[in-house]
Amino acid sequence: MAFPNSEDTMQIIKDLVSIPSPSGNTREVITFVEKFLAELQIKTVRNRKGGLIATFEGTNKTRHRMLTAHVDTLGAMVKEIKANGRLRIDLIGGFKYNSIEGEYCQIETNNGKKYTGTILMHQTSVHVYKDADKKERNQENIEIRIDERVQNAEEVRALGIEVGDFVSFDPRVEITPSGFIKSRHLDDKASVAILLQLMKQIKTENMTLPYTTHFLISNNEEIGYGGNSNITPETVEYLAVDMGAIGDGQSTDEYTVSICAKDSSGPYHYELRKHLVRLAEENNIGYKLDLYPFYGSDASAAIRAGHDIIHGLIGPGIDSSHAFERTHRTSLENTIKLLYHYVQSSLVE
Template sequence: MSKVVNTESVIDLIKDLVNIPSPSGNAYRAIEYTEAFFAQRGIPTKKTLKGMLIATLKGKDDSKHRLLTAHVDTLGAMIKDIKSSGRLTLTNIGGFPWNFVEGEYCQIETSEGKTFTGTILLHQTAVHVYRESGKLDRSPENIEVRLDEKVTSKEEVEALGIQVGDFVSFDPRFEKTKSGFVKSRHLDDKASVAMLLHMADLLKEQNITLPYTTHFLISNNEEIGYGGNSSIPEEVVEYLAVDMGAIGDGQATDEYCVSICAKDSSGPYHLGLRKHLVQLAKDNGLTYKVDIYPYYSSDASMAIHAGYDVIHGLIGAGIDASHAYERTHEESLQNTGDLIFHYLQSKLINE
């Protein structure tokens, strides 16, 4: 089967998105980017009170709707305390162990909108001073930010305008390799957002009218558990989350397939929709894996928990080293994007 998605365009969008700081609770600039993207293509959007963005493509049947979601918020941190030394302690936003960000460059955004850079380090990093540094617990008590400013006291830091509650984002370190890999923080879930944006382009370029009115919901609080679980139009019948496929020991997913989730920690996804997605993958010659994610939930499962009566599913590109320095391959983006394209033009499973 011929390929549909232009992976270079998707990767360009990924690069743009990951370089916009957007930890949960402070994702407004990334939302604004997606809002402008849809507006430039004449696709109407609305923003919810929670700050999510819903773009709507009118379909041939406006009585039954589909909704696809991807989240633009990422892991991050917030300043918990300013030490007397001028170093900063952190509290995490989203779920990750501190060793996953040790040594990473970061950016601090003050409430006045100023930005400062720094590095996340173990307090006892100097091996010439701390003999047991390698054995110490990577905990909030031991992890701190070394500011790239000439400060040696709490007062000097506060004079810069930095205070408790300021957001901290992690340097994505985006890179595309000659062998087709995409390496970056925050591929979860900006790779999926990029695919939905590219999908909007494809549909416009090819003048495709979808069989059903379809919404692209860009959520902004998924990493903290309440992303796309509200503001779902009552006409929505099928709700498909596009998020990362989990890779590791015992997992079927790899960096080259589209991962179709059968179950995560929230429970099974809709069996009929899963079978439909598998058949679409087979019919279109896509590389896919059906998998179970043991420590995971999605915006789709959160919508179910919130009480929405929808058919829910979950697919995504295979992402290695989730919540750390992540990686996927252009083949996975191709297979995932192509499955989205074919799903959007298929019949609802109950028809």
């Protein structure tokens, strides 16, 4: 079986992460995904939240599956225009201020104009601030230096910048000769690219799936409710495809597909987890079982919303999540292989 080329998958990831899409401002990236699927003659619909749904009719039309990955990312919003002409920000999503210190960024105004800037400590210059290294990285001390000739709030507002404008971070995406892709926002655009490749393979192979299968590209996962709606009453299984978390005490790595047994929402469905493990072992797919201590997914959001579904979570292993992320092509390959076999398998009973 010829699986999608990992270099092609990484190019799709590169395209996706290069489109700013903090939660709440995802129209442009959803349009990109919509056009990608339209070129494959895969029909999609947008839900009212702005997410995108593609459906493949299966042999069994009374029992459905749903797979989801989220295209929204971490970001920020202008909280205050300071008297010194710089911007105080408020964070979108769960991350720490230290992970964005020194990062280039983009501010998008209400009328669509975009300005660049740099996220810095107010006390950055060691030639002026003796205790620059001791100050806390927090909302009070972190600010955006705008790349325009502005020295006060009035001059900033004259540009059209205002409280509530979205701030996105430069992804700094790079694909290395050794097979790594490193970038911000691999969570979860790596998984979105994987689902796009899977849908392309289903379409080009003219594959008949055993059950009607929905693919949801959600756009509010980072703030907790991206994939908790548009789940048909016929849906039996719901599989979130999201990053596997790497760190001390974790078994997830950058080379295998991570199968999550439990996160902060509690255990994922035991029988579905065992089914995924069996599929991996039967098809020689590299995998790791893991628990993610501070984590939630679209699948757990769907459960909290009250849907009576079997839920699971898998994804490529991503190092340094919510900061300077990285994964390897083999993790992408193992993830898509497991998904390929999963969508053709029987439902968990």
